[in-house]
Every structure is written in C-alpha cells, then in structure tokens.
Amino acid sequence: xxxHSTYHExxxxxxxxxxxxxxxxxxxxxxxxxxxCVFYQEKDITAFLITFAITFSIGSFGxxxxxxxxxxxxxxxxxxxxxxxxxxxxxxxxMPFLLDQHLHFSVADAIFEGISxxxxxxxxxxxxxxxxxxxxxYYRAQLNFLGGLxxxxxxxxxxxxxxxxxxxxxxxxxxxxxxxxxLTPKLADTAKHLWLIYxxxxxxxASSFYLxxxxxxDAICHSLSTVALGGFSTxxxxxxxxxxxxxxxxxxxxxxxxxxxxxLYFIAVNxxxxxxxxxxxxxxxxxxxxxxxxxxxxxxLYFTGTYDFSQAFVHGFFQSASMMTDNGLMTNDINKWPTxxxxxxxASSFFGGCVGSTCGGIKVIRFLILYKRSELxxxxxxxxxxxxxxxxxxTRVSERVTNSVYGLFFIYLLFAGLFMWIMLAxxxxxxxxxxxxxxxxxxxxxxYGVTISTFGTLSDSAKWxxxxxxLFGRLEIFPILIVxxxxxxxx
Numbered sequence: 043x044x045x046h047s048t049y050h051e052x053x054x055x056x057x058x059x060x061x062x063x064x065x066x067x068x069x070x071x072x073x074x075x076x077x078x079c080v081f082y083q084e085k086d087i088t089a090f091l092i093t094f095a096i097t098f099s100i101g102s103f104g105x106x107x108x109x110x111x112x113x114x115x116x117x118x119x120x121x122x123x124x125x126x127x128x129x130x131x132x133x134x135x136x137m138p139f140l141l142d143q144h145l146h147f148s149v150a151d152a153i154f155e156g157i158s159x160x161x162x163x164x165x166x167x168x169x170x171x172x173x174x175x176x177x178x179x180y181y182r183a184q185l186n187f188l189g190g191l192x193x194x195x196x197x198x199x200x201x202x203x204x205x206x207x208x209x210x211x212x213x214x215x216x217x218x219x220x221x222x223x224x225l226t227p228k229l230a231d232t233a234k235h236l237w238l239i240y241x242x243x244x245x246x247x248a249s250s251f252y253l254x255x256x257x258x259x260d261a262i263c264h265s266l267s268t269v270a271l272g273g274f275s276t277x278x279x280x281x282x283x284x285x286x287x288x289x290x291x292x293x294x295x296x297x298x299x300x301x302x303x304x305x306l307y308f309i310a311v312n313x314x315x316x317x318x319x320x321x322x323x324x325x326x327x328x329x330x331x332x333x334x335x336x337x338x339x340x341x342x343l344y345f346t347g348t349y350d351f352s353q354a355f356v357h358g359f360f361q362s363a364s365m366m367t368d369n370g371l372m373t374n375d376i377n378k379w380p381t382x383x384x385x386x387x388x389a390s391s392f393f394g395g396c397v398g399s400t401c402g403g404i405k406v407i408r409f410l411i412l413y414k415r416s417e418l419x420x421x422x423x424x425x426x427x428x429x430x431x432x433x434x435x436x437t438r439v440s441e442r443v444t445n446s447v448y449g450l451f452f453i454y455l456l457f458a459g460l461f462m463w464i465m466l467a468x469x470x471x472x473x474x475x476x477x478x479x480x481x482x483x484x485x486x487x488x489x490y491g492v493t494i495s496t497f498g499t500l501s502d503s504a505k506w507x508x509x510x511x512x513l514f515g516r517l518e519i520f521p522i523l524i525v526x527x528x529x530x531x532x533x
Contacts, residue, residue: 062104069097078177086175089141121521150502157509159185161516164273164370164487167498171278179276183263186272190400244269247296254288271400273370273487282374287356294360301367301395323434328406336362366390368402370487391484402485408447482508483515
C-alpha cells in the first residue's frame with residue numbers, strides 16, 4: 043500500500059511519461075519536412091534540425107524513464123495531460139517558424155502560426171505564402187493534419203504502453219457530449235480505426251485534388267489541411283489561386299465529408315451499408331443546415347449580381363461548406379461579397395460539424411440537443427402534465443448530457459464575448475473583432491475586416507489574445523478551466 047506522497051509522485055511520473063511519449067511522436071513527424079528540405083535543396087533545414095534535436099531529446103529522456111506499471115490515473119488527470127501537452131505542442135510547433143531566418147517571425151508571430159496549425163485554425167500571419175519554402179508549406183499542412191484528429195488519439199492507437207491512464211487522456215482529448223462511446227472493446231483499436239479512416243480520407247482527397255488539376259505537392263498539402271479542416275494553403279489566394287471550379291467543388295465536398303462523425307464511417311464500412319450514416323440524427327441535421335446555408339449563399343451571390351449563376355453555385359457552395367465546417371480555405375474576391383452573407387458564414391462557423399469529426403465550433407449535436415429541448419419545452423408548456431423524453435433517433439439523451447450542453451454553450455459564448463471585448467479594447471472595430479474572434483475561437487481561419495487577407499495585420503498583443511482563443515476553442519474551454527480551478531488540485 044503506497045503512501046499519499048508516493049502515490050502523487052508516481053502519478054506525476056506517469057503524466058510526465060505520457061507527455062514525453064507525445065513529444066517523441068511529434069519529433070518523428072519532423073523527419074518529413076527535413077527530407078523535403080534535402081529534396082528541394084532548401085536552406086530552411088537548420089530550423090527543423092534544431093527543433094528535431096530538442097524535441098527528440100526531451101521525448102526520449104522522458105520516455106526512457108522508469109515508471110510504475112501499477113499506477114492508474116484518475117479521470118481528471120487526463121485533463122492535465124491534455125492541457126500540458128497542448129502547451130508543449132504550441133511551443134514545439136512554433137520553433138521552426140521562429141528559427142527560420144527567411145520568415146523573420148517575432149515570438150508572437152511564431153506562436154500564433156504554430157497554434158493556428160495544431161488547432162486546425164489555418165489563420166496565417168504570412169502575407170506572401172507563395173514565396174515560402176516548400177518544407178515550411180508542407181510543415182504547416184502537417185500541423186493541421188496532426189492537430190485534426192489529435193496526436194493523442196494517434197498515440198493511443200500506436201503505442202499500447204499509453205495504457206497508463208490512456209482512456210482518461212483519450213476522453214479528455216476527444217470533443218463532444220457523447221464521447222464515452224467506443225467503436226470497439228479496446229480503446230487502442232478504436233483510435234486505430236479512426237486514424238485509418240482519417241488517412242484513407244486524406245488519400246482520396248489528395249487524389250481528387252490531383253485529378254482536378256493540382257500538382258502532386260499542392261494536392262498533398264491541401265488534402266492534409268482539408269480532411270483536418272485546417273485551412274492552411276500553399277498559396278496566399280488559397281483555392282482561389284487555381285481559378286478552377288473543379289478544385290473548389292472538391293474542396294467543398296471534402297469539407298463536408300470531413301465534418302461527419304468518423305465513427306459513422308467506421309460503422310458504415312463494417313456493416314457495408316450507408317444506413318448508419320443516413321439514419322443518424324446528427325448527420326441529417328448537419329446536412330440540412332449545411333444545404334440551407336449553401337442555398338442562401340448561392341442565391342444571395344446570384345441575385346445581388348456578384349456572380350452569374352454557375353459561378354455563384356460553385357463559389358457559394360464551396361465557401362459556405364468551408365466556413366461552416368471551419369475548414370477555412372477561400373475562393374477569390376470574398377472581400378467583395380455582401381456583408382450580410384459574410385456575417386452569416388462567420389456565424390455558421392459556431393455551428394461547426396458533427397462530434398467525432400475534425401471541425402471546430404460548438405458542434406452540431408449540441409445545437410440539435412438545444413433545438414429538441416426547446417421543442418419539448420413548448421410541448422411541456424402546452425401540456426404541463428405530460429412527460430416527454432429527449433431523444434436523438436432511438437437513443438434517450440440523459441439529463442447529465444443535456445446539462446453539459448447547456449454549460450458548454452453558455453461558457454463558449456461567454457468567452458467569445460470576452461475575446462471580442464478585448465479586441466475592441468485593443469482598438470479594433472466591431473466587424474474586425476467579431477470576424478477575428480469567430481475565425482480563431484471556432485478554429486475556422488477566415489477573418490473579416492482587417493484580418494480578411496492576413497492575420498499579420500494584428501498587433502502582437504492581439505496575436506497573443508487570439509492564440510489563447512484558438513487553444514480555448516480547440517480544447518472546448520472546460521479542460522483549461524478544470525486544470526486552473528482550485529478543486530482540481532485538492533486531494
């Protein structure tokens with residue numbers, strides 16, 4: 043029987059071990075940008091080599107430390123691992139940008155770009171992306187990809203030794219009110235299947251972009267960003283650079299596909315039937331809202347004379363899909379679109395996609411639960427003695443889940459308002475404040491006002507604030523609040 047102090051020592055040793063393993067995985071991912079530097083004979087290799095040496099050393103040291111196989115982390119320890127690692131991930135991801143002598147980034151720029159990558163926001167401070175080294179361009183897309191489904195989910199899938207509190211960390215990392223559901227009995231198998239689906243979708247997306255007219259490098263980078271709903275592009279004009287209807291349609295379709303719960307893909311493949319997807323209440327609500335937003339956007343662009351019908355259809359469909367799912371890829375001349383259309387699309391980024399996808403925002407299922415709960419409240423007022431149950435399909439939604447949705451919805455909008463107020467206090471107009479906060483907190487990446495072209499126009503203070511907003515949005519706020527609460531640190 044270990045004493046209290048020994049238990050806490052072993053507990054924090056286990057947490058350190060898990061974080062070290064995650065740092066080690068990240069260091070290995072840097073080998074690809076290093077190889078690209080060699081292949082393209084780019085001078086940016088030094089920045090990646092230094093970052094690799096530091097992260098590999100830290101990860102290896104912690105991974106090789108002796109640990110207790112008997113220690114079991116508590117549920118709340120998963121939140122601590124997630125918060126610690128995302129802080130470390132933010133610092134590590136920023137290092138190549140800071141060390142690259144060609145980018146001339148300040149610390150605020152590097153942190154902003156790195157966090158934007160790992161949180162799949164896609165907001166960039168680089169004004170002229172086209173002239174950036176290919177290794178850096180690929181690295182940005184890779185950050186999107188790793189941050190999309192979560193490097194912690196990858197670690198759970200690959201390393202069985204993460205069995206120390208692995209389920210606690212996995213559940214803390216995975217967003218959504220119904221995240222306790224598992225596809226397979228073993229958690230590692232669940233994570234492995236999710237990542238397999240993720241990789242297959244990326245391959246299909248890259249192939250589609252290539253067939254639509256992109257070169258191989260651009261197709262790979264854009265596919266990594268698209269399936270992660272990250273939004274980093276290899277060009278300043280994003281997909282608008284190509285002036286291709288086919289490429290924009292591919293971008294729109296795969297944005298919507300990436301916004302679907304990945305668990306539904308697994309079930310559909312396992313049962314060899316699309317019924318699991320088509321009959322899912324959240325999916326039907328998601329597609330219905332997406333089609334309504336797209337239809338309104340298309341009609342608005344056509345009837346305001348912004349485009350002819352064919353161009354209104356292509357640009358309207360792609361941009362609405364990209365912004366609602368928080369992908370953040372852009373078409374041409376978006377700054378010339380009617381203001382009311384842009385406000386709608388920015389607001390739709392709060393809606394996001396399905397739980398279990400790579401999207402940001404509040405998530406579809408929470409809006410669906412709130413909508414159904416409002417319906418029941420109306421019925422209850424009409425028939426006070428009746429008893430109504432809240433259901434999604436044939437599944438009853440518990441009171442605990444409903445309360446968690448209320449809590450997250452309130453705290454999310456509260457922090458969005460707080461970040462907007464800070465931006466206003468820093469001197470930005472209301473349009474810029476709303477657009478920038480919506481882009482960053484929803485991990486969507488397309489700003490408005492002064493940030494519609496680049497986030498490099500922000501002051502360093504605003505970049506730090508928006509970096510925090512991106513992390514709060516990615517982690518859905520509660521893990522950060524939990525770790526910083528007094529009760530968390532009580533025995």
